[in-house]
Amino acid sequence: MLNIALPKGRLGEKVYKLFAKAGYEFEGILDSSRRLVFENEALHMRCFWVKPFDVPVYVERGTADIGAAGKDILLERSPDVYELLDLGVGKCRMAVAAREDFVDEPERTLRVATEFPNIAGNYYAELGRDIDIITLRGSLELAPVLGLSDVIVDIVETGTTLRENNLRVVNYFADLSARLIANKSAYKFKREIITEIMRRLRGHD
Numbered sequence: 001m002l003n004i005a006l007p008k009g010r011l012g013e014k015v016y017k018l019f020a021k022a023g024y025e026f027e028g029i030l031d032s033s034r035r036l037v038f039e040n041e042a043l044h045m046r047c048f049w050v051k052p053f054d055v056p057v058y059v060e061r062g063t064a065d066i067g068a069a070g071k072d073i074l075l076e077r078s079p080d081v082y083e084l085l086d087l088g089v090g091k092c093r094m095a096v097a098a099r100e101d102f103v104d105e106p107e108r109t110l111r112v113a114t115e116f117p118n119i120a121g122n123y124y125a126e127l128g129r130d131i132d133i134i135t136l137r138g139s140l141e142l143a144p145v146l147g148l149s150d151v152i153v154d155i156v157e158t159g160t161t162l163r164e165n166n167l168r169v170v171n172y173f174a175d176l177s178a179r180l181i182a183n184k185s186a187y188k189f190k191r192e193i194i195t196e197i198m199r200r201l202r203g204h205d
């Protein structure tokens with residue numbers, strides 16, 4: 001049995017559609033129910049929805065042999081897994097953003113609100129900039145608007161959220177998308193099926 005962890009939500013649905021197109025279907029998986037685990041006995045595969053941030057945990061520990069995770073989450077958590085394939089969906093960028101009228105004062109500690117403290121920390125460490133990280137769980141745009149932070153480090157896809165909150169991109173610094181990841185020992189012992197899945201996901205049937 002091959003176990004697959006998919007991120008619950010919009011990205012996961014896009015990824016599942018790639019799997020379905022590649023011939024790996026799980027009945028009822030896109031129905032709006034609260035069920036989390038789906039099995040395809042003929043394929044000897046089991047698929048489950050997990051919180052996007054948790055996909056690398058399931059894969060690293062081997063509960064899932066493979067999974068799909070956003071590159072943002074892989075950069076943030078640095079899991080000990082193999083990154084096998086860029087799935088080409090969920091394309092967006094990591095950016096620093098601030099209020100339209102923001103003027104940086106490099107000698108001052110910068111207050112950075114983010115859901116990705118490691119990514120933000122690494123980015124500013126490379127720049128040698130002192131920062132104060134404020135970790136939030138979403139709706140980051142509020143932080144500079146209300147004065148909680150000077151900037152945010154967040155995902156930008158269309159830029160609509162920033163625009164609607166009168167924020168602007170200061171700098172883009174990483175390209176993101178969904179990646180296929182594998183547990184290291186599963187990749188060794190279930191290599192044939194995992195390689196076949198990769199081949200089919202790439203579209204070479």
Ligand code: PRP
Nearest residue numbers: 138139154155156157158159160161162
């Ligand atoms: C992300 C991100 C921004 C938004 C950017 O949030 O945090 O808020 O998307 O997209 P845009 O540039 O197309 O407006 P997401 O929708 O993933 O939800 P979240 O706020 O719960 O992280």
